[in-house]
Amino acid sequence: MSTLLTKTPGWALVFLAALSLPRATAQTTYTVSLEEAQVIALENAFAMQYAMLDRSQADRDVKETLALGLPQVNLVADYSQYIDIPTQVAAGDVFGFPDYLTAFLGGVAQETGVPLNAPPVDPDAVSEFQFGQAHTANVGVQASQLVFSGSYFVALRASQSFVEARDRAIDRTADEVMQQVAEAYHLVLGAQAGLEMAEEAVALLVESKTEVEALQQAGFADALSLDRLELAQTELEAQVLNAEQQVVLAKGLLAFQMGIGLSDALTVTDEMSDLLQNGQELEWASRPFNASALPAVQEQQVYLDLAGLNVKNQQAQGWPQIAAFYTNQSNAQRDAFNFLDADEKWYPIQLWGLNFSMPLWTSFGGRQAVEKKKIDEERARIGLAQLTQAAEMEFANAKAAFSNATAVMNNARQAQDIAQKIYTQTEIGFNEGVVSSFEWNESRNGLLEAKGKRLGAELDWLNARVALQAAFSAFEK
Known part of the structure; x- marks a missing residue:
């Protein structure tokens, strides 16, 4: 009976034991059946919630990228105060008359007798x-519109492809979640x-103990047998x-994989015998394998396409970029802060134009x-080939493991039948006094061990079957 405990990871048992403490929650x-548990997990499992959020974020990325090519309008305002107004300097005679005009006026002064009274010229x-003015303010509206940008169109395609990658990621995550739920359900x-089995063994032992007590009282059994x-x-x-x-820990693990509260009451309705007779595994085992149909491989293919778009985006950096702009604002310059005074004047500024930029030389x-x-694209291509081969290997391993699990389960069932016959014959012999209590006890332990091995083999078979199902991505979503 310790088989189940050893098959459960130690960290999971400790984790679930800690979380199974009483909580004051509703x-x-x-x-649920296995199918119902998987449906609940597709809505509530933590991994599915993360995948859905990633998909929603990818949708927002598309809209954000699209918005970059639409008109952008900004309200602008600024205010500044000169603590010290800038001073400009010039030569002293920069505003004086030219030499020829000064000579002409000097001649006129001599002829008319009217003195020119011009100050002496100082060349230094x-x-x-x-x-x-000390106070300056601007307020207005600025608008821009992207006219052409190669990078923009490539980025828009890339964002749409990224949404497709997130869709494939959801399918991949759904397969993983459904496999985990199935294993926890098993x-x-x-x-x-x-x-x-343990309760049945106790009940049979109590019954046998009662019979031995009666035999002891009649003198046909010793005290050692009863001990x-x-x-x-x-x-x-x-x-x-x-x-x-x-049972408590296993239900806690199933609840965790389903994404429901660990304190919730959980009852499974499927019987192991029903799952063992499902029959779909024969169709899976005979189905031809196609790695390109798997969500994980399809996701990697999209990432390869994105890497190609990234190359095009980098190439588009050398293309022209054209944008239109429009500005409408008002300017005021005052010697005091009175910009809220409606009687003061504001000066309009309005213009539009085009911006053109294109790299001519970047020194390679x-x-x-x-x-x-391009190197990143090649890495993505290698990653796709690696993932495809890994999927093919996983399918081959899953198919072999399922075949082996089937053989082991059949052997375990036969071994239990044999152990049952041995126990039955030994029990009859013990009651007739021709078999010792030690031999009877050994046959009983052998039967219990055979039942435990059969149970473990059936669990291994169920998990091998769901692994084969996952290798095909044959879950119904």
């Missing part, structure tokens, strides 16, 4: 000037079957307690950037 009751003199069924039965009963009762805890830097993107 309980929800779930009574410097004049200082201050222009502007574990619950196995734990419950183990508990039933052995009491010891075996103690061990089996401990196994019952352990099996009960395994642009070419090197393109070559780097």
Whole structure:
């Protein structure tokens, strides 16, 4: 009966044991088949929630990229104050008359007798000037429109392809979640079957113990036989307690994989015998394998396409970029802060135009950037080939593991039938006094061990079958 415990990862048992403590939260009751548990997980599992958020974010990326090519309008305003107004300097005679005009006016002054009274010319003199006001403010609207950009069109295509990649990621995650839920569901069924086996063994042992007590009182059995039965009963009762805890932990793991509360009441409705007789595995095992149909491979193919678009985007950096702009604003310059005064004047500024830019020479830097993107594209191509081969290997391993699990399960069933016959014959011999209590106890332990191995083999077969199903991505979503 310890088989189930050893098949569960230790970290999972510790984690679930900690989370299975009583909590003051409202309980929800779930009574689910395997298919219903998988449907719930597709809505609530943490991995699916993350995948859905990534898909939603990719949608926003497309809209954000599209918006870059639409008109952009900004409200602009600024205010500045000169603590010290800038001073401009010029030669002292910069505003004086030219030499020929000065000579002419001097001649006129001599002829008319009217003195010119011009100041003497100082060639080293410097004049200082201050222009502007202490307070300046601008307010208005600026608009721009992208007319042409090669990078924009490539980026728009890339964002749309990224949405497709996220769709494939959702399908891939759904396969992983459904496989995890199926394995957890199998574990619950196995734990419950183990508990039933332990309880049945205790009941049979108690019945045998009662018969031995009667034989002892009649003088046909010794006290040692009864002591052995009491010891075996103690061990089996401990196994019952352990099996009960395994059921709790297995249900906690299933609830975690489904994405529901660990404190919620969870009941499974499928029987292990029903799942063992499903029959779809024969169709999966005979189906031809096509790696390109798997969501994970399709996702990697989209990433390869994105790498190619990244090369084109880098090449588009050398194309022209044209944008139109329009500005409408008002300007005011004051010697005091009175911009809220409606009587003061504002001066309009309005213009429109085009911006054109195109790299002419980058000293081969642009070419090197393109070559780097091509290397990334080649890495993505290698990654696709690697993932395709890995998927083919996974299918081959899953198919072989399923075939082996089928053989092991059939052998375990035959071994249980043989152990059952041995126990039945030994029990008859013990009751007739021709078989010792030790041999009877050994045959009983052998039967319990055979039942446990059969249960473990059936669980391995169920998990091998779901692994084969996952290798084909044959889950119904």
